[in-house]
Amino acid sequence: QKEVEQDPGPLSVPEGAIVSLNCTYSNSAFQYFMWYRQYSRKGPELLMYTYSSGNKEDGRFTAQVDKSSKYISLFIRDSQPSDSATYLCAMLAKAAGNKLTFGGGTRVLVKP
């Protein structure tokens, strides 16, 4: 079993729809949860960052962490074609230095 599971997609949605992405994980020591966005032929960039359980909102983006279920989510409201990218979840255990564990990424396509 992989430490972090993420559906590779592709996930295709019409413009304006809500995009829902998620990851499951097995390591209960993870405390920091991140979502990175990677455009084609670019490096990943940090999109959302959450410590422990709870919700975090930033504009059209909402990140949720449910540690009891070992499940994290990212929601994109009012999706735009410019949101088309691969979204990578990443997690970090406090004692792991800065060794992130990444999911494989979900490719999202927002159609005009």
Added chain:
Amino acid sequence: ETGVTQTPRHLVMGMTNKKSLKCEQHLGHNAMYWYKQSAKKPLELMFVYNFKEQTENNSVPSRFSPECPNSSHLFLHLHTLQPEDSALYLCASSPGGKDTGELFFGEGSRLTVL
């Protein structure tokens, strides 16, 4: 220049060649990383340098040799690679010390081994 810059962006090499990838960060960070990104696989951490000292070698074959002459520069020296080493190689940096997972990535060097 700002951010993390990687050169070359594309590299094609034969299995007997020797080449190097270069990474430079202009963020004043003290930690630098090499990651490998292959199709349909999660990002794989290869090496970590904190304050110029290597703190992580994630069981990487010796045909990959990192070098960190200072906190702003990171190299990955390549020799006698295999076709399965073809991938996107990403450099990243972070402030160092008590990091919490925020990495700043370069755009990557796309390597093809023939």
